[in-house]
Amino acid sequence: MGESIYGLKRTHKCSELGLANVGESVTVMGWAHKRRDLGGVVFIDLRDRTGLLQVVFNSAVSNELFQKAETIRNEYVLAIVGEVVKRDPETVNPKIPTGEIEIAATELRILSKAETPPVYIEEDSDVNENVRLKYRYIDLRRPDMQRTIMLRHRVAKIARDYYDSNGFLEIETPMLTKSTPEGAREYIVPSRVQPGKFFVLPQSPQLFKQLLMVSGFDRYFQVVRCFRDEDLRADRQPEFTQIDIEMSFVDVEDVLTVNEGFIKKAFKEALGIELETPFIRMPYKEAMDRFGSDKPDIRFGLELVDLSHIVENCGFKVFSDAAKNGGSVRAINAKGCGAKFSRREIDSVVEFVKIYKAKGMAWIAVEENELKSAITKFLSQDEIDAILKETKAEPGDLICFIADKNSIVYDALGQLRLELARRLDLLKKDEFKFLWVTEFPLFEYDEEEKSWAAKHHPFTSPMDEDIEYLDSDLGKVRSKAYDIVLNGVEIGGGSIRIHIHELQQKLFKLIGLTEEQVSERFGFLLEAFKYGTPPHGGMAYGLDRLVMLMAGKSSIRDVIAFPKVQNSSCPMTNAPDTVEAKQLKELHIKMTNG
């Protein structure tokens, strides 16, 4: 059995010791990271959360202690009493902060033995992720996981400090509640007291935070767990954490300003990176036109150019048809790729855009004295000159064209832009480019349902300037919704809400909700709005994604202590699991087959 620490008290963590402590008697505790034996001396690298510390057991000092030290294996947990000693110059280890000293041990307790761990304790393990997750408690010992979890703690703490000092109150909202307006699939929790009724785990505290504004709390925030029963992707988890915010008596710019202040503080304090604020504000339309995306990565250029006006009457029918029939012809000038890409590489680019439903991709490779292209023969010299001018083409460039309906043109070129950036190695991991995308359309047309739906949630306010179009042209109505985008990833978003009962009713009607549906789903919110509602708005960040990007990781599983895998299960605990028949009976639940 392991020994007890009874009577011992840890005096220092490993990395708290240095030259200043030489001569002191100290008690340190941690894991045996590595053992080396060298002619009658055992060296242990003792590891704790703060780092490594060398401990020396010399047989010349105590043979008994030396022999006990010889039994130490990796990951044994030790308590060591000893004296801090300065190392000889030739044995100094400049790689660790405690490299100038070591501990000459006078007492050793083996607090716990250890079998050989299934995951080696090292930076960036290449062990299979399923093994890492099954033995997560070992995986979390690895230095990069330790740093990441500490970073996550730090970012959440900075959020709380920042919002608190800006007058926000953290108010907890229920987890056992009702449907929320996001509309994704929900987890439900059967009620025992009221059989046949169910609680819903919230997808967000949306309704509650709006009610808190009705209550006059003025500024609310919460770092809060949310739930979605969706099929998992790399950046989705059944439970995830939001930094959730709501403010009263504000318009769009107030929300953006206070929230970019948090991001600036988080990057400064957690990463030492000074971000410039205000971040760019970019209307949705501009983002689509320039980058083909409502979450543009603006670390690099390769912007879209609209050539529809040049080619709408040209001889190349693919172009002229698209330009005339409500679609467009747009291009990206892939700088230098004409010279750099082989014919096979260009073909692979053409294949790439097909993933995004583009029927094809025309291109012109610009050379010093000629243009290589299959389409120039259909274009007049004026048209060609105009294209080269608009795309600022120079010798060596590759102009890539997509002609189609706009949604496909944007999507294909937006993705192509990212693909080109990857191939050209333009995506710097340590560069952080934020922007706000604003003025999203309030509605989007559902082609299948032949009806208009709310693009964000149905509480989003239209822009004051566009309220008049509510009765005439829904496609024209912009909203007070906004997203915050970092390096092409949406890390948060929100909106100013509708605070006027009548306007809210009108919106519900426009998106086809019946009075009954509205009253069932949002009745208590609408009722609340009758008693004096301040103008309000807010947003929510995905904490997991934000920390993932800050830590330079590519999966949110790497920033969650105990994440779930593809089928929503936890390889460590084996959750979800069967329950006792008694439990189901109490809930009046029976499982059906198939």
Next chain:
Amino acid sequence: MGESIYGLKRTHKCSELGLANVGESVTVMGWAHKRRDLGGVVFIDLRDRTGLLQVVFNSAVSNELFQKAETIRNEYVLAIVGEVVKRDPETVNPKIPTGEIEIAATELRILSKAETPPVYIEEDSDVNENVRLKYRYIDLRRPDMQRTIMLRHRVAKIARDYYDSNGFLEIETPMLTKSTPEGAREYIVPSRVQPGKFFVLPQSPQLFKQLLMVSGFDRYFQVVRCFRDEDLRADRQPEFTQIDIEMSFVDVEDVLTVNEGFIKKAFKEALGIELETPFIRMPYKEAMDRFGSDKPDIRFGLELVDLSHIVENCGFKVFSDAAKNGGSVRAINAKGCGAKFSRREIDSVVEFVKIYKAKGMAWIAVEENELKSAITKFLSQDEIDAILKETKAEPGDLICFIADKNSIVYDALGQLRLELARRLDLLKKDEFKFLWVTEFPLFEYDEEEKSWAAKHHPFTSPMDEDIEYLDSDLGKVRSKAYDIVLNGVEIGGGSIRIHIHELQQKLFKLIGLTEEQVSERFGFLLEAFKYGTPPHGGMAYGLDRLVMLMAGKSSIRDVIAFPKVQNSSCPMTNAPDTVEAKQLKELHIKMTNG
């Protein structure tokens, strides 16, 4: 429809204005708390989170504005532009911080109208709690609810500041997980991906926080939602919030010291109250013997006195039987109650103890020259003298005796002690007396099952001094468990855990768990313990209860923004509710009858 704030920007909150701002043009926004009309002038008390501010609409200045102001009703939401004006000395209102000024309005926007709210916005509403909870968003406007929710925010923030600055990392643990060791009834969440399997909502992060110690995070904390599907009492909710803590390489005293530091800081910063630390440490046995309770209220005396040794051979059979047969005879000297209580009041005390299964209560009323009692005739003068001496009885006192088996004696006298304190008005709301109760028994004997069970959870470590009794006398084994008690309420507790695999196995066996049960419930924890486990321990506070006591409230519903009522439902949202048949079908669930 309400007006928009478009183009306006709030410059101040109500209570931010004072004499220093006289002459400034300001924009304020909030609720119309009250309107008074006085000869061509409308006065509005404008309310926001910070307090009240008087706004004046003078018909002599603008008749149009005056007329609009006359339409304002209570709880309308307003935006007001105006000038800060010093009030005439005779109209100064010393009751509010802004009482020396008022706003001479030059612009008024009615942002939202309001129907008459069902709960009046005032201190300590006497409206029926069900109405308050149905209209919680209105109820939360009341000043005492606003203060309480702000206090809760402050206490949670202080916890995070304190634990962070003491090296604790806040690490989020899963909500969709497996059974935890507390053993209360759990909420379960059906899995769609794996029909027939269920997640469990955690009763605590117990297993995860211990795993985080295995991972080497050294100090963990979390302010975390926990769940119990139990029948509700005044101080229970289906979901509640814990301040949850775990530390490595520590023994009992380390945990107590760091945690009472938090309490001290919270009372200082949130309430301005300076608590003396260290708090008293009182072994369980002492708490029971002196107060008849493992959560004694030490704001007052009325301690228990063990008289068994005096009466074990006395002529009063009830006493001598109890003292001889493993029970005891104990008394409380109810100071002054002999003189103060009528015979009827004494009888009601006798009735009171019967609630706690005492068969009766003997008593002696001590008068200047005689003793009034039905039992003195059975006692010798020596016995009576000894009783009076041990209970420090003086004329006017009432000595209350319970003779029974110990569990009943403790419970009845412990409760009697509290009842006497209530009757004697000894419970001061603004007095805060903390103590740690330590050295709880590790096991308790289950009379029905005729077996030993863990008194706390089965990971609790025995005291080093008592490990030897594990093989001989389980009743004698004290544990490293501790509770923190405030004014007779347990607000938290915890223990040093067992970190030795073999000792843990032994404990499981002693409490009758089969290997299969252990492996199914805690398999992954025991597996983890094989790879090097530090000695560790921790605790958890009930945040709701702590804030309730700090706020001087008597129900935790008053410190939770959106609480649930007796049948676990939410009167505001109507959760739990029915769900669509489609949802149940996706989960392969059918409801049964009855």
